[in-house]
Amino acid sequence: MDTPLTDGQLALDVATLADLMADARPQAIGCATAGGVEDREVSVGSLRRELRRERIARDLCAELNNFTQIEQTLAFVVLRVKELSSAETVAVRLERDGVYPYVVHTDHLAAPGAPDCGCPDAGRNLVDCIGEVVGSGEYDPSLEFFTPGGSFWCRSITALANSTAGARLLRGGARYSHRCDHESLALIPLSARGVRIGLLELQDRRLAMFDAELVEFLESLAHQIGLAIQNARAYSELEASMSQLRVLHGVLPICASCKRIRDDGRWKALEEFITQNSQADFTHGLCPECAKQLYPEVYAQKAIGG
Numbered sequence: 001m002d003t004p005l006t007d008g009q010l011a012l013d014v015a016t017l018a019d020l021m022a023d024a025r026p027q028a029i030g031c032a033t034a035g036g037v038e039d040r041e042v043s044v045g046s047l048r049r050e051l052r053r054e055r056i057a058r059d060l061c062a063e064l065n066n067f068t069q070i071e072q073t074l075a076f077v078v079l080r081v082k083e084l085s086s087a088e089t090v091a092v093r094l095e096r097d098g099v100y101p102y103v104v105h106t107d108h109l110a111a112p113g114a115p116d117c118g119c120p121d122a123g124r125n126l127v128d129c130i131g132e133v134v135g136s137g138e139y140d141p142s143l144e145f146f147t148p149g150g151s152f153w154c155r156s157i158t159a160l161a162n163s164t165a166g167a168r169l170l171r172g173g174a175r176y177s178h179r180c181d182h183e184s185l186a187l188i189p190l191s192a193r194g195v196r197i198g199l200l201e202l203q204d205r206r207l208a209m210f211d212a213e214l215v216e217f218l219e220s221l222a223h224q225i226g227l228a229i230q231n232a233r234a235y236s237e238l239e240a241s242m243s244q245l246r247v248l249h250g251v252l253p254i255c256a257s258c259k260r261i262r263d264d265g266r267w268k269a270l271e272e273f274i275t276q277n278s279q280a281d282f283t284h285g286l287c288p289e290c291a292k293q294l295y296p297e298v299y300a301q302k303a304i305g306g
Contacts, residue, residue, distance in 0.1 A: 053217060060081075060221065060225075063076065068239075070233050073228055074092050075104055085202055087202040091203070092104050094198040100128075100135050130185075145160070149216070149219045152186065154185055155209075157182065187199050191226045197230060200222060
């Protein structure tokens with residue numbers, strides 16, 4: 001992995017890039033004004049932001065493959081995305097039977113399912129309802145707060161909740177009230193191999209914290225994050241299955257007479273030993289030969305009766 005840039009190196013690179021851009025830009029003779037200085041400051045700020053985002057994204061993608069536990073993967077994702085976006089809260093929701101419950105989040109998350117968020121559907125809040133629309137992919141692409149990639153973002157959830165567009169978004173006629181303390185909201189679908197498996201959610205109590213540029217950048221990372229989550233989930237499921245599977249191997253010392261097995265110095269019945277060291281259970285019956293020896297009269301009556 002490349003060595004991270006220091007703040008001094010980052011500032012130098014940004015200034016150099018800004019100068020190169022300024023030199024390459026066509027300029028009118030005798031038009032050096034304060035506006036040019038402001039443009040350069042904007043360019044420097046934009047370049048600094050882009051370099052920072054690229055560095056964090058590069059580190060995120062490189063480190064995602066190092067995790068095998070789903071909890072570690074999700075915690076890493078939300079912390080990195082929070083650093084990248086400067087959002088107050090970042091959360092991951094994973095799909096479960098058509099709904100998207102929270103599985104990990106940072107601070108100040110609006111309470112999931114809080115009734116005071118004003119959704120007409122009892123027990124669910126406005127963000128939950130929007131999340132289900134984004135997760136299903138059944139949204140109205142003509143609405144301005146959706147991207148071509150299917151993500152949702154808005155600068156004020158309160159304004160949206162009391163708008164006609166909000167009612168169209170949620171496929172309902174009534175307007176939705178909203179009384180939670182967050183305003184900026186972004187929901188980016190997470191997919192793996194063409195299947196949506198969850199949502200990356202950003203919240204902030206401040207207005208207009210997210211824009212189309214940030215959402216598009218997060219969309220470029222969403223597939224990588226989705227694959228990492230799916231791989232970690234598969235590994236966790238495999239590990240859980242393997243922990244339940246106990247395989248007998250090697251040489252087992254068994255009594256030639258009673259068939260007990262020696263285990264850590266103690267002789268155990270065959271059934272006890274196998275039950276303790278595998279997932280097998282026993283049910284008892286009699287084979288035909290033993291049944292004849294133990295109940296000869298029953299077999300004699302059967303022979304007479306034909």
